[in-house]
Amino acid sequence: MACQHRCPVSSPSLRLRGLTKTVGSGRAARRVLDAVDLDLMPGELVAVVGPSGSGKSTLLHLAGGLDLPEAGEVQVAGERLSGRSDADLARLRARHIGFVFQAFHLVAELSGEENVRLAARFGSRDAAGRVASLIDAVDLRSVAGSLPAQLSGGEQQRFALARALVNDPTVLLADEPTGNLDARSGETVLDLLRRSTDSGRAVLVVTHDPAVTSRADRVLHLQDGALG
């Protein structure tokens, strides 16, 4: 049974059960996730750390429905991701999931503000009304009309964060959000991530950055396919 927007405290915003994924094929095949379980509660910021290639990004992709697991199940806001059509999965992502990537991945032809507005097209009707306030919240009003190539890394990542939050998602999934930033910019982004949990949003961060783990509610280690 799906909860409407923010689930009760007793119900996890993100639930992973028995998640299994193998990458590569033949002799190069490697199981990076082996029956992984995780409950991410509303308002919680959980950091996942692990060596390079341990499957952190894969975990995030499976949690957000960007890829399909070989086994196991993902529930976001009480809704199962498996067995859905592409369009259905897209609707669910638009409503409940926000992504932040290490390399920002803003569309190069669109200004920072247009990138945020583009994501708002896929969310609820009031998403477009949140664009201006979010840009103010990430303190980017003065450069809202600039193209990504004209922005610093920190500014790009803050626009990417605004884009992830514009549809007011239940879960925010961040893949090395400070990995390409200097310390000061990283700190700003981290503040924004932390603040985003105030309204009950759950945040799952994959990181190598100790500054992130120090601000997390829980830190989980992913190694040899196991999360603990």
Add this chain to the structure above:
Amino acid sequence: MRRALRRLRGRRRRVLTAAALTAAAGLAVGVAGTVGYSLATGYDRAATRTDQPDVLGRFAPQRLSVLRERLERLPNVERISYRLEVNRVSLAANGQSKRNGAVHVVRPGRRGYVVVAGRDLGSRAGETLVERGVANEWDLGIGDSIDVGGLGSLRIAGIALSVDNVAFPLATVPRIYVTEAEIARRFGPDDDPGVNLALVWLADSSRLDVTLASARPAVFGLRTEQLLTRRAVRQVIDQAAGIVIALLAVFGLVACACAGVMLAAASAAEVRRRAPALGVQRALGASRRQVVGGEALDAVLVAAPAAALGLGVGALAATGPTAHLLGFLNEVAPGSALLGPLAGAFAGLVAVAAAGAAWPAWRLNRRPVSALLRGGDLCAGPARRRRARSGGLVGLGAHFAFARRGRWTSTVSALAVAGAAMLLVLAVADLLVSLRDDPGTLGRRYALTVPGEQSDAAPIARIPGVAAAAQRSTVQAADSFSLTEPLRVIAYPGDHVPFEAPPLAEGRRLASDSEVEVGLGLADALGLRPGRELAIQPAGSGELRFRVVGIVRALENDGRVVYARTARLRDADPSLGGPIAVRLESGADRGEVVRRLNQAGFQSSATGGATPRNRSFLGVLAAVLRAVALAIGLVCLAAILQTLALTTRDRRRALAVLRATGAPPAAVAAVLAGTAAALVVPAVVLAVALQRLLLGPIVAELAASYATLPLGVGATGILLVGGGLIAIGAVAVLVVTRSAVREPVAAGIERDD
């Protein structure tokens, strides 16, 4: 080679896309090349196969001995055969009949035709050969019988093909052949039979002028109707087929050029996409020459099998309709002779693909390796001022297209050329219809003709709704000096301009009985200009001389026409007649005028156009044109598919991020629709401009330099081609979107482009 094959296996889907585009271009070239080559060379092939004589002389019936004595003294003659052509003979077979048949009575010796089925006429009694067109139209085979007026029932021994005229029913006269021995059996022997045709084969065809110069005095005193050279016969056939054949042949050339442009653009786009891979090769120590050679080899390996397949399919698809078309003209399909041009087209396509890959690779390789590694054309060249874009998902897709200016330019150019070619097809089709149905296309202003004498013109002119009426006489004639340039004299008692007024290219309108206007086709053939003298020999009368005062752009009779006044022609031939041409008042109801003419005792008929009215002939033409248009449409589809696939590949991560933020498949389709629109919309605009300003005029000039062909394109054509390209774009968007959303989102985010 092995390494190249490995490289290609590594990018299988892209190779398949490139191969599909090459095959589509091959298909277009195969169809257009087969049509163009077959039509352009059909006559010469048929002339050789049927042993067509170098000169065909038509005379009033003479004794064989008289003609022999005159003609066999001519220089450079290898052989002469004589025939008697008997006209207006009734023929009937298989439930079909005609009263205007022609029986050719042949004598031993060279025949001037080829037997394509059965056997030639021999000594057996009661046998005949029928012309291929008659056999096809009446469904006659070997052993069937045909009733011949005056000769009774004859058994068909063979089917003959001769190239001195177009085939029945395009030619209105069905023809059969019988031997002189057969006639002798029926009517008794004649030691000096009558003949009216002389088929002359020369020892040296290049010295035709010497023979013709001697022929003129030799036949002096005989009622010579015509001395037709092979070239003149060809003109007669071309005239019968109308402007259509010239248009199709030129269209074939244009279609081949279009396919070449598209293929080169596609090859260039593929190399630009692979700029980083080229950079890696350079960084690993490959020389510029090795890299360029490798790209060219890759292109050849992909293009060779695809081009062969496309050419083969295109040629096979066009062979049937083209052979049918040639059949109407009594011409012969090329058969294995087509292999040579197809091999040339194959080499050309492969060369275009290789050059299309090698040239941009060479240009890219002039840039620093670091620039190539970053994507080649994206970071090369002077920095462009960029500004943020808006316009929603469709606008974003359009910006994706514009961001790759080289690719956008080449794809839009290719689509524009293809679109212009399709517009040309429609314009040609429209022209065919108007040539068939609309006399105005020929510059004719009269709407009706009425059989009658000049004295009938006055009462007809008084009928309400009639603006003017005058007798229109036409006379077949030849240029007096060489007797080899057939021409048509069109004469009115007074001013011809109220009835037909082809535009003046030079000089002025005629103002007296001794002046003429000549068509540009004839003026070019005889070197005529205003002020020169034209000497003509009308069939069955003596020579007439006129002063040329104007050159007109007349489409009728391939521009080999002369406009004159009736008086001098009637002096030479008092029996000269012709129907009354009736010009209607502006806004007059033609039906009402026809009714009043009937009441006054005149039977009228509507004025037609220039092309043959045979419906199956036009049906075959339509099939050929449709095949060409279909091939071009497939090339367009392949071009749009490739560009969308390349854009999806380039923007794989952006599309994946869009999908990660919740964009449904419809949103991805909207983005790709924007990309397709950025290609199709400017291509349609350019296509219209290209057709109107370049292709139309070029084709019109090449097909009929002697007239102004209306090859413009109307709103319907633009809507059809624009709509067609949009539909093709929509199909491409659906195909590529389906493929793009099938990939997991994570795959697009993880990998570098």
